Amino acid sequence: xxxxxxxxxxxxxxxxxxxxxxxxxxxxxxxxxxxxxxxxxxxxxxxxxxxxxxxxxxxxxxxxxxxxxxxxxxxxxxxxxxxxxxxxxxxxxxxxxxxxxxxxxxxxxxxxxxxxxxxxxxxxxxxxxxxxxxxxxxxxxxxxxxxxxxxxxxxxxxxxxxxxxxxxxxxxxxxxxxxxxxxxxxxxxxxxxxxxxxxxxxxxxxxxxxxxxxxxxxxxxxxxxxxxxxxxxxxxxxxxxxxxxxxxxx
Ligand code: SF4
Ligand code: SF4
Ligand code: FES
Numbered sequence: 001x002x003x004x005x006x007x008x009x010x011x012x013x014x015x016x017x018x019x020x021x022x023x024x025x026x027x028x029x030x031x032x033x034x035x036x037x038x039x040x041x042x043x044x045x046x047x048x049x050x051x052x053x054x055x056x057x058x059x060x061x062x063x064x065x066x067x068x069x070x071x072x073x074x075x076x077x078x079x080x081x082x083x084x085x086x087x088x089x090x091x092x093x094x095x096x097x098x099x100x101x102x103x104x105x106x107x108x109x110x111x112x113x114x115x116x117x118x119x120x121x122x123x124x125x126x127x128x129x130x131x132x133x134x135x136x137x138x139x140x141x142x143x144x145x146x147x148x149x150x151x152x153x154x155x156x157x158x159x160x161x162x163x164x165x166x167x168x169x170x171x172x173x174x175x176x177x178x179x180x181x182x183x184x185x186x187x188x189x190x191x192x193x194x195x196x197x198x199x200x201x202x203x204x205x206x207x208x209x210x211x212x213x214x215x216x217x218x219x220x221x222x223x224x225x226x227x228x229x230x231x232x233x234x235x236x237x238x239x240x241x242x243x244x245x246x247x248x249x250x
Pocket of ligand 3: 051052059060062071072073074
């Protein structure tokens with residue numbers, strides 16, 4: 001059964017833009033990305049949208065639907081009533097390139113700032129041994145499809161462009177936590193997490209976890225354990241004494 005839906009889609013570029021109204025056909029079983037494609041095919045041939053898999057796996061089609069950060073390809077039209085006006089806008093935290101496509105290079109910059117996996121120098125491939133519990137922890141974080149919806153949602157940068165320099169965002173703080181908790185990673189990532197990647201900005205509101213399409217418990221399983229490790233280091237009396245003595249010697 002098909003019906004006509006009212007869509008408001010943001011059109012524009014870096015110089016500005018606005019919402020444009022469309023009335024468009026919707027068929028049973030369709031998702032919002034299908035409707036955006038129908039708009040391209042019938043009414044707005046130059047409407048820009050980024051997508052690849054249409055299966056919730058490539059992380060390309062991130063946008064905001066009625067103000068909520070979501071994947072266009074995983075949002076079923078059946079979640080809306082037929083008379084509802086559906087507003088589709090680009091992710092707010094990143095600069096617009098055109099229409100629904102944003103420049104997400106902030107995320108790649110942050111990814112490059114994190115030193116890669118650092119196993120012990122004398123450990124050879126084939127000698128790696130891990131407990132199943134450690135494998136499972138990494139596997140949860142590795143489900144990330146790099147859609148950047150969590151980065152887009154986090155209030156630390158969503159309304160504060162000035163914080164971007166000092167804050168890696170939940171996806172990359174999770175990457176640091178993954179490596180810090182990895183039993184074969186010998187790098188100490190705690191000071192860098194706090195001082196260079198802005199872990200202290202996070203006040204564990206869990207908004208990032210709520211929008212993650214992979215259901216990763218970003219806050220509970222990565223950010224909070226990482227904060228605990230940083231606090232252990234900062235407030236451990238033995239570490240504190242060691243730092244004092246080291247400074248006195250110098
Ligand atoms: S839990 Fe931390 S990283 Fe996640 S949205 Fe809240 S402040 Fe941002
Ligand atoms: S952690 Fe979740 S929301 Fe964030 S980039 Fe990965 S898949 Fe997307
Ligand atoms: S098109 Fe790949 S996640 Fe939506």
